[in-house]
Amino acid sequence: MYNNVIIIGAGGHAKVIADIVRKSGDNLLGFLDDKKEAGTAFFDGFVLGNTDSYREYPDARFIIGIGSNEVRKEIAQKLKGASFYTAIHPTAVIGEGVTIGEGSCVMAKAVINADATVGAHCILNTASVVEHDNLIGDFTHISPGACLAGTVNVGDGCHIGIGATVKNNISICSGVLIGAGAVVVKSIIEPGTYVGVPARKGN
């Protein structure tokens, strides 16, 4: 049985999710976007309306295809009673004992290893690696090629930048942005932006 799916947002990230929906054999009804007119052609479908029109589709499942963690959270809170879709690309590798929260997406070639837990409305982007026993909070984005070694905890609303590396047994609190290519070797207990090798707090 397939799902009827609506993607919130009509930008680059939404396109990648649309591709996953189709490759999963589900039915993409279209996109909701507050900045594009209903009926606008987008990618391989159409904008159906703005975010508020989600109520017109009680049987659909929704996924928020927007890269900003803050915006995904705002929209998730607004979509009261909606049923969320979890998008998992067929080439993603999901280990035994893994749980993935509603509304999250796991892109092509991502690996989530045994007993890892991923929260709701997360993005595990292309070829990211979330190793065994990781605990990833809600609304967190693991960018393409980022690599989290075993038993890493990442809080809510974090962004681990493209190609960043996090050593095993590290905790990163909520509200942290790890810059592109950074290497995290010590736990982070204060929200903020951290860059470099080893990663240090920026301004």
Ligand SMILES: CC(C)(COP(=O)(O)OP(=O)(O)OC[C@H]1O[C@@H](n2cnc3c(N)ncnc32)[C@H](O)[C@@H]1OP(=O)(O)O)[C@@H](O)C(=O)NCCC(=O)NCCS
């Ligand atoms: C860290 C980051 C958020 C900083 O962005 P910003 O606030 O716009 O900062 P700027 O580009 O103005 O750079 C400020 C300084 O930090 C340095 N810097 C920026 N990003 C850096 C990084 N990842 N590692 C090391 N230094 C970095 C810049 O060289 C610059 O140094 P300078 O003042 O000596 O010239 C951003 O560069 C970054 O890495 N974002 C992650 C992007 C990503 O992963 N995208 C994936 C989307 S799927």
